[in-house]
Amino acid sequence: EVVLTQSPGTLSLSPGERATLSCRASETFLNYLAWYQQKPGQAPRLLIYGASNRATGIPDRFSGSGSGTDFTLTIRRLEPEDFAVYYCQQYGSSPFTFGPGTKVDIK
Amino acid sequence: QVHLQESGPGLVKPSETLSLTCNVSGYSINRGSYWGWIRQGPGKGLEWIGNIHGSGDTNYNPYLKSRVTFSVDSSRNQFSLRLTSVTAADTAVYFCARGEIGDYGSWGQGILVTVSS
Numbered sequence: 001e002v003v004l005t006q007s008p009g010t011l012s013l014s015p016g017e018r019a020t021l022s023c024r025a026s027e028t029f030l031n032y033l034a035w036y037q038q039k040p041g042q043a044p045r046l047l048i049y050g051a052s053n054r055a056t057g058i059p060d061r062f063s064g065s066g067s068g069t070d071f072t073l074t075i076r077r078l079e080p081e082d083f084a085v086y087y088c089q090q091y092g093s094s095p096f097t098f099g100p101g102t103k104v105d106i107k
Numbered sequence: 108q109v110h111l112q113e114s115g116p117g118l119v120k121p122s123e124t125l126s127l128t129c130n131v132s133g134y135s136i137n138r139g140s141y142w143g144w145i146r147q148g149p150g151k152g153l154e155w156i157g158n159i160h161g162s163g164d165t166n167y168n169p170y171l172k173s174r175v176t177f178s179v180d181s182s183r184n185q186f187s188l189r190l191t192s193v194t195a196a197d198t199a200v201y202f203c204a205r206g207e208i209g210d211y212g213s214w215g216q217g218i219l220v221t222v223s224s
Contacts, residue, residue, distance in 0.1 A: 001169075034210040036153075042201055043214035044145075044153065055212055087153055091209025095168040098153040 001030050004099035012025035012107040019075040021102045028068055031090030035064055035073045038101075039084045040103050047086075048073065078104070109134035111203050113216035118221050119197075125190040125220055129203030136179060138163035141206045142186045144177070146199040147217075154199075158209060159186055195223045 003026040015017055023033070035052045042065035046055040048064035051071055061076040077080055083106050088099040115127035129142070144156040157167040159177040167175055176189045186218065190197060200219050204211035 008213035032208065032210070036211075042215055043204075044211070045208060045214075046212045049207075049212075089153070089155075089209070091206070094166055095170070096155040096158075096209045098155065100152050 001092050001095050002027055002097050004088055004090060004097055006086075006099035006102045008102060009100075010105060012105055013078055013099045014107045015078050015080055017078050019073075019078055019082070019104055021073040021075075021086055021088075021104075023066075023071040023073070023099050025069040025071075025090060027093075029090045029092030031067055032090060033066070033071050033089065035062075036043075036085045036087045036089065036090045037082075038087065044087060075104075094095060108129075109205055109213045111205065111213060113201060113203050113218040114216045115218060115220070117219055118223065119193055120224050121222055122192055123224075125188070125193050125197065127188045127201055127218065127220070128185050129215060130183075130185045130189070131205070132184070134205070135181075135183045136184045136186060141208060142177075142179070143204045143206055143209065143211055144188045145202045145204060145211070147202070148196075148199045151199075154166075155209075156188070156201075158191075158206075178180055195222050198222045 007022045031051045033070040035048040052064045085101045110132045141158045143158045155199045179186045200217040202217045203215045204214040
């Protein structure tokens with residue numbers, strides 16, 4: 001199976017700063033990569049699909065990039081509501097797998 | 108707008124079968140999307156259990172394949188999960204979700220299932 005590694009484990013930033021989250025895969029999988037945001041007690045919310053496509057209703061401060069085995073989620077200027085856990089997921093190779101998550105918390 | 112809602116028992120005894128249903132509204136389940144089950148253990152990350160297409164085609168996580176079965180009931184616009192021989196390791200919040208492939212844009216709120224005697 002494709003193993004996803006996310007870094008850093010925790011990112012401590014202030015509102016207004018830029019966040020850069022990394023997701024690295026153990027092998028390629030057709031760039032079918034998604035990013036999700038999850039807040040405590042809530043279901044995950046799809047942010048990005050196909051590595052770089054924003055999901056419906058997602059603000060343009062969120063962007064995804066990358067290909068092959070290295071992918072990045074960038075949050076251009078952190079808003080207070082962006083502090084959460086972010087997961088990457090590949091859905092190009094079965095079984096679909098999730099990364100362990102990156103927590104973005106307030107510095 | 109599609110809405111998903113999980114239902115089922117919140118407590119299951121070890122070695123018994125966990126059965127959950129996901130009720131879908133605002134979208135016909137046999138329109139062609141993939142309907143997934145994902146779980147999250149206490150304080151842990153997300154684990155993909157598998158997908159079922161509206162046509163009935165299934166794709167299971169090999170780690171659970173021997174114990175899991177999905178089904179679709181088009182007449183009720185719902186799909187279901189059965190997980191047999193549960194242990195404490197199956198304690199988790201179980202989410203149902205809809206995706207174009209495996210990118211899940213719509214999720215239920217999740218249901219906590221505890222395996223305990």
